[in-house]
Amino acid sequence: xxxxxxxxxxxxxxxxxxxxxxxxxxxxxxxxxxxxxxxxxxxxxxxxxxxxxxxxxxxxxxxxxxxxxxxxxxxxxxxxxxxxxxxxxxxxxxxxxxxxxxxxxxxxxxxxxxxxxxxxxxxxxxxxxxxxxxxxxxxxxxxxxxxxxxxxxxxxxxxxxxxxxxxxxxxxxxxxxxxxxxxxxxxxxxxxxxxxxxxxxxxxxxxxxxxxxxxxxxxxxxxxxxxxxxxxxxxxxxxxxxxxxxxxxxxxxxxxxxxxxxxxxxxxxxxxxxxxxxxxxxxxxxxxxxxxxxxxxxxxxxxxxxxxxxxxxxxxxxxxxxxxxxxxxxxxxxxxxxxxxxxxxxxxxxxxxxxxxxxxxxxxxxxxxxxxxxxxxxxxxxxxxxxxxxxxxxxx
Numbered sequence: 001x002x003x004x005x006x007x008x009x010x011x012x013x014x015x016x017x018x019x020x021x022x023x024x025x026x027x028x029x030x031x032x033x034x035x036x037x038x039x040x041x042x043x044x045x046x047x048x049x050x051x052x053x054x055x056x057x058x059x060x061x062x063x064x065x066x067x068x069x070x071x072x073x074x075x076x077x078x079x080x081x082x083x084x085x086x087x088x089x090x091x092x093x094x095x096x097x098x099x100x101x102x103x104x105x106x107x108x109x110x111x112x113x114x115x116x117x118x119x120x121x122x123x124x125x126x127x128x129x130x131x132x133x134x135x136x137x138x139x140x141x142x143x144x145x146x147x148x149x150x151x152x153x154x155x156x157x158x159x160x161x162x163x164x165x166x167x168x169x170x171x172x173x174x175x176x177x178x179x180x181x182x183x184x185x186x187x188x189x190x191x192x193x194x195x196x197x198x199x200x201x202x203x204x205x206x207x208x209x210x211x212x213x214x215x216x217x218x219x220x221x222x223x224x225x226x227x228x229x230x231x232x233x234x235x236x237x238x239x240x241x242x243x244x245x246x247x248x249x250x251x252x253x254x255x256x257x258x259x260x261x262x263x264x265x266x267x268x269x270x271x272x273x274x275x276x277x278x279x280x281x282x283x284x285x286x287x288x289x290x291x292x293x294x295x296x297x298x299x300x301x302x303x304x305x306x307x308x309x310x311x312x313x314x315x316x317x318x319x320x321x322x323x324x325x326x327x328x329x330x331x332x333x334x335x336x337x338x339x340x341x342x343x344x345x346x347x348x349x350x351x352x353x354x355x356x357x358x359x360x361x362x363x364x365x366x367x368x369x370x371x372x373x374x375x376x377x378x379x380x381x382x383x384x385x386x387x388x389x390x391x392x393x394x395x396x
Contacts (some may be wrong), residue, residue, distance in 0.1 A: 001390055002166035004042060004141050009049035011107045015162065016042060017139035018074045018152050020057035021372065030074050033082075035146070038370055040082060042143045042168035043110070047083075050107040054136055055079075056093060056116055056154050057144070064120025076112045087112050087255035094119065094132045102136050111260065122153050129153045134161025143168025145175075146371035148386035155386040159393045167390065170370065175387070177346055177367045178378045186311035186344060187213055192303075192334065194219030194317030194352075199243045201317065203380040209252050214259045216303050216308070218295050218319035218330065220262050225250065231283055234268070235291040261306055265296030267330070272321050294320030295330035304337040313338055315347040322355050332359040339364035348375045 018039045023031040031038075060070040075087040090098050093113035101111060102235060116122040121129035130153035134140065140162035142148070142155055148171070150156075159165050167175075181189070191212045193201055217225055220237035227238050228246040245386045253260040256260055263283055268290040269276035279287075280296045295303070304321045307313060319330035332355065338345050339361035347356055348369025356362050367373045373385055 001387070002164070003172055004045060004143075004166050004168050007139055007141075007166050009046055009051040009139060009165055011050050012052065012138040013054060013102065013105065013136060014046050014051045014139045014141060015054045015056065015133065015158070016046065016141045016168065017147070017158075018042075018055060018057045019142045019144035020072065020076065021059055021146065022070070024074065026343055028071075028074050028166075029068055030078055031252065033078055035370055036075060036078055036082065036093070038170050039143060039168070042141065042170060043079075043083065045169070046141075047108055047110070050259075051103040051139075052102075052107055053110045054102060054105075054132065055087070055112040057112075058117040058122065058147070058154075059115050059232040060117070062115065062117050064118070064123075070115055070118075071218060072112055073114050076132075079110075083110065085110065090114055092118070094129065095207070099136070116152075116154050125151050125153050125157045127153075127157060130157025131161045134158045137162050138164065140165045140343050141168050142166075142171045142192065142390060144386070145171050145369070145374050147374070148371065148384040149374040149377040149382075151385045153336075156389040159389045165390050165393045167387075173367070174177065174369060174371065174374075177369075178375065180344065181312055181314050181346055187311040188310050190214045190216065190310040190314075190343075191305060192216045192218070192313065192315040192317075192338070194221065194315075194319050194331075196220035196237055198224045198239050198246060201376070202242070202245065203382075204316065204376055205249055206252075207379060207381040208314075209249070209256055209258055212258055214261065214306055215253065216261045216306060218263060218303070219317050220292075220336070221317075222295075223292055225262055226283055229262075232286060232288070233287040234288050236286065237291070259306075261303065263292075263295045263299040264302060265298040267294040267296055267320065267327055268292050269326070272327070274324050274326055276326070278326055293324075294322075294327040297329075300330060300333040300337075303334060307337050307341050307343070310341055310343040313343045313345045314379070315345070315352055316349045316372075316379065318351055318355050322351070322358075331355045335359035335361045348372060386389060
């Protein structure tokens with residue numbers, strides 16, 4: 001697979017696929033521009049080569065319809081400020097007007113095509129749509145790790161129709177860090193897995209059990225495991241159909257020599273509400289009509305101790321409903337613990353990145369992934385369709 005700095009871009013038309021699916025407020029103002037900033041090294045490298053840069057991305061899920069609030073206009077404006085030069089936004093991503101705009105580009109110019117998902121053909125990986133996108137460029141660069149687990153026209157189909165393809169600096173960094181933890185991680189290797197449901201992370205748990213030395217399970221998914229161990233969990237999230245699977249996971253950890261850690265106390269309330277009355281109780285004492293919404297202080301101490309000798313830590317998923325202040329202490333405490341470790345630390349997905357930034361620990365994590373779904377796919381032991389498509393193109 002080729003990297004962007006291995007390809008001649010001089011004055012060529014370079015089609016760059018980024019993941020600019022950034023959060024917007026009600027006034028269509030960008031709340032968090034980290035994904036845009038992450039693309040700057042790739043864009044600046046192309047501009048240094050005096051390339052004609054054509055940017056494609058999606059925003060939200062318009063389901064094949066034009067939705068004004070999901071226009072890439074705010075992204076183009078923010079990118080213009082970050083680059084210090086005008087980024088022209090086209091009115092569409094295909095069509096004669098777009099082609100004319102691209103044909104008239106000067107070297108060093110940046111054009112952003114409008115939201116790909118305004119056309120249903122994008123998510124359908126429609127061949128004609130992919131061919132038209134590919135016809136705009138001499139070189140295709142995929143730097144959208146956050147979309148790499150999808151089979152879409154802009155990251156899979158398009159690779160058949162551009163002469164030379166490669167990956168950008170962000171994609172390269174993402175793949176290299178995950179390669180470190182998947183192939184030969186420094187040990188002890190600890191996985192922290194959280195989030196609401198076991199079903200969302202089942203394959204991740206199974207695959208990580210084969211490689212880690214220790215596993216911490218928190219968040220809502222922990223209660224399915226606690227139920228499997230015979231504890232009463234009140235109204236906590238429990239996936240009844242996966243209780244037997246959770247029990248099998250516990251047995252798998254025991255047979256594999258993986259030390260498995262679950263919460264020993266939790267913060268409970270009658271509902272997930274900032275104004276709700278809360279209690280901290282051992283997991284054996286959850287009230288019948290209450291639910292566990294965060295890990296408790298004893299669990300924080302335990303989990304922190306588990307990390308003390310770790311040399312590799314992978315974290316995916318929060319420890320509780322951290323969006324509500326009353327149930328945020330556990331997740332933020334884990335962010336501090338991971339940041340203070342001496343390990344190679346990789347985090348992302350399941351709102352983990354948001355929690356780390358809110359905890360003020362982003363500068364102390366080795367790498368924060370920009371792609372939740374893609375990172376999960378890799379941790380499951382799966383392959384990324386976008387990368388497979390690029391490999392196939394280069395093989396040919």
